[in-house]
Amino acid sequence: xxxxxxxxxxxxxxxxxxxxxxxxxxxxxxxxxxxxxxxxxxxxxxxxxxxxxxxxxxxxxxxxxxxxxxxxxxxxxxxxxxxxxxxxxxxxxxxxxxxxxxxxxxxxxxxxxxxxxxxxxxxxxxxxxxxxxxxxxxxxxxxxxxxxxxxxxxxxxxxxxxxxxxxxxxxxxxxxxxxxxxxxxxxxxxxxxxxxxxxxxxxxxxxxxxxxxxxxxxxxxxxxxxxxxxxxxxxxxxxxxxxxxxxxxxxxxxxxxxxxxxxxxxxxxxxxxxxxxxxxxxxxxxxxxxxxxxxxxxxxxxxxxxxxxxxxxxxxxxxxxxxxxxxxxxxxxxxxxxxxxxxxxxxxxxxxxxxxxxxxxxxxxxxxxxxxxxxxxxxxxxxxxxxxxxxxxxxxxxxxxxxxxxxxxxxxxxxxxxxxxxxxxxxxxxxxxxxxxxxxxxxxxxxxxxxxxxxxxxxxxxxxxxxxxxxxxxxxxxxxxxxxxxxxxxxxxxxxxxxxxxxxxxxxxxxxxxxxxxxxxxxxxxxxxxxxxxxxxxxxxxxxxxxxxxxxxxxxxxxxxxxxxxxxxxxxxxxxx
Numbered sequence: 048x049x050x051x052x053x054x055x056x057x058x059x060x061x062x063x064x065x066x067x068x069x070x071x072x073x074x075x076x077x078x079x080x081x082x083x084x085x086x087x088x089x090x091x092x093x094x095x096x097x098x099x100x101x102x103x104x105x106x107x108x109x110x111x112x113x114x115x116x117x118x119x120x121x122x123x124x125x126x127x128x129x130x131x132x133x134x135x136x137x138x139x140x141x142x143x144x145x146x147x148x149x150x151x152x153x154x155x156x157x158x159x160x161x162x163x164x165x166x167x168x169x170x171x172x173x174x175x176x177x178x179x180x181x182x183x184x185x186x187x188x189x190x191x192x193x194x195x196x197x198x199x200x201x202x203x204x205x206x207x208x209x210x211x212x213x214x215x216x217x218x219x220x221x222x223x224x225x226x227x228x229x230x231x232x233x234x235x236x237x238x239x240x241x242x243x244x245x246x247x248x249x250x251x252x253x254x255x256x257x258x259x260x261x262x263x264x265x266x267x268x269x270x271x272x273x274x275x276x277x278x279x280x281x282x283x284x285x286x287x288x289x290x291x292x293x294x295x296x297x298x299x300x301x302x303x304x305x306x307x308x309x310x311x312x313x314x315x316x317x318x319x320x321x322x323x324x325x326x327x328x329x330x331x332x333x334x335x336x337x338x339x340x341x342x343x344x345x346x347x348x349x350x351x352x353x354x355x356x357x358x359x360x361x362x363x364x365x366x367x368x369x370x371x372x373x374x375x376x377x378x379x380x381x382x383x384x385x386x387x388x389x390x391x392x393x394x395x396x397x398x399x400x401x402x403x404x405x406x407x408x409x410x411x412x413x414x415x416x417x418x419x420x421x422x423x424x425x426x427x428x429x430x431x432x433x434x435x436x437x438x439x440x441x442x443x444x445x446x447x448x449x450x451x452x453x454x455x456x457x458x459x460x461x462x463x464x465x466x467x468x469x470x471x472x473x474x475x476x477x478x479x480x481x482x483x484x485x486x487x488x489x490x491x492x493x494x495x496x497x498x499x500x501x502x503x504x505x506x507x508x509x510x511x512x513x514x515x516x517x518x519x520x521x522x523x524x525x526x527x528x529x530x531x532x533x534x535x536x537x538x539x540x541x542x543x544x545x546x547x548x549x550x551x552x553x554x555x556x557x558x559x560x561x562x563x564x565x566x567x568x569x570x571x572x573x574x575x576x577x578x579x580x581x582x583x584x585x586x587x588x589x590x591x592x593x594x595x596x597x598x599x600x601x602x603x604x605x606x607x608x609x610x611x612x613x614x615x616x617x618x619x620x621x622x623x624x
Contacts, residue, residue: 103253
């Protein structure tokens with residue numbers, strides 16, 4: 048082992064979004080109407096507006112048929128049309144649009160079997176080794192994220208497709224992509240160039256800072272976000288896809304888009320984590336109370352809602368709802384069929400941040416129920432669930448017992464799409480899972496076999512690849528980000544500056560900051576302070592491994608599983624088998 052290696056501590060804009068962004072382009076961008084309305088003096092001296100544009104944006108040049116964003120991919124940027132036009136697909140459920148959504152994507156490849164096996168003798172003997180091939184100035188950028196804008200996907204038979212699809216044209220100075228970027232959700236529509244077009248792409252970090260320091264920009268963006276989101280949600284909700292355009296237009300006029308809770312809910316969550324379950328439930332914003340008049344059908348569009356019922360002087364958890372699931376639908380059906388009282392039988396509270404649609408009951412009875420049950424007002428054999436194009440409603444029997452539901456909701460485990468569950472009755476502490484994880488990550492395990500427990504179930508400290516990954520909110524460089532194609536939350540080591548914002552933000556303590564070493568085992572330290580250069584690390588779900596998560600494959604006792612916590616039936620079956 049050698050002595051320490053001194054380098055300059057990485058900074059936010061060491062690796063700009065586009066190294067070729069010039070001052071002339073920046074001046075052109077600042078001349079746009081949306082930016083002329085911004086007062087540069089509102090920004091702090093260390094974060095001037097021109098520098099944000101120069102380092103956090105890039106120019107995209109497209110030709111007719113070039114796909115800019117694809118419905119279903121996760122978005123991290125706002126786009127502004129500089130010249131030319133682009134088209135937004137507004138018709139979601141057509142064969143052409145399904146082909147567009149399922150077309151080729153430039154995703155990450157997996158290792159070959161031979162490459163995976165060779166890790167066993169190629170892994171470093173030093174922990175957290177980094178390659179300093181650029182010398183003392185910084186790390187090797189071979190792993191840096193890069194999208195080749197000259198090799199983008201192209202819409203085949205462009206003119207024919209345009210003739211078949213319903214689209215809306217966006218002209219210069221109009222913007223798109225703000226819904227996905229602000230809500231950390233997939234794009235709800237595909238966008239492609241209609242002709243030779245020039246676009247400004249402003250990545251999330253710059254968008255966040257401009258929105259924070261400029262009130263006019265924030266107001267414009269929020270109004271646009273809210274108006275567009277209502278329309279996109281209505282088009283995307285499965286239960287509404289049986290309606291014709293006329294009925295959907297009437298519903299759109301009167302449907303309310305509501306937001307409950309705080310998008311940056313992690314701070315309050317950490318404060319309440321050690322509280323009693325009753326106190327946690329009391330702190331959650333009320334969306335509907337049992338006994339209230341059912342003024343509308345509630346459809347969750349993002350986030351999670353806790354379903355509760357009265358127990359003494361408090362509330363107890365009886366279930367939860369998430370995206371595209373319904374609340375209040377049973378009550379509306381019973382009223383439509385038999386005249387039963389229109390009162391919510393259970394309550395609904397926001398867990399973290401929730402967006403929902405509230406469709407007036409009268410419109411549900413006038414348009415939606417006749418479309419679902421066209422023959423009569425009587426339910427078909429097998430009940431209405433046999434013909435519903437939607438997910439499980441609020442009243443379906445929960446497969447998990449109340450204490451387990453409380454545990455999953457109170458700890459926000461329901462936010463995870465790849466939670467590491469460990470059955471402590473079957474686990475023998477053999478550590479095969481930890482060793483397999485280390486072997487797949489250069490001898491550096493990426494999880495801790497420890498975490499909150501309920502009965503015989505442990506939730507290990509491993510990245511859950513959340514539905515709402517709040518860890519990405521504060522990252523100044525975008526090093527921690529959501530992969531557009533598969534939604535996995537990953538860290539680009541080369542652009543991580545070791546600020547620890549993501550580790551401090553993660554509600555589940557699943558991100559760790561580690562001291563790094565060079566190829567010879569010497570610690571990498573700051574040349575000015577001699578403090579260690581840290582990097583954020585976490586589980587990447589073995590995305591490059593041919594067999595998937597190594598931890599799960601290595602467990603000899605079926606004691607460990609990676610599972611979407613919203614799959615309640617699957618989890619219940621696995622716990623008890």
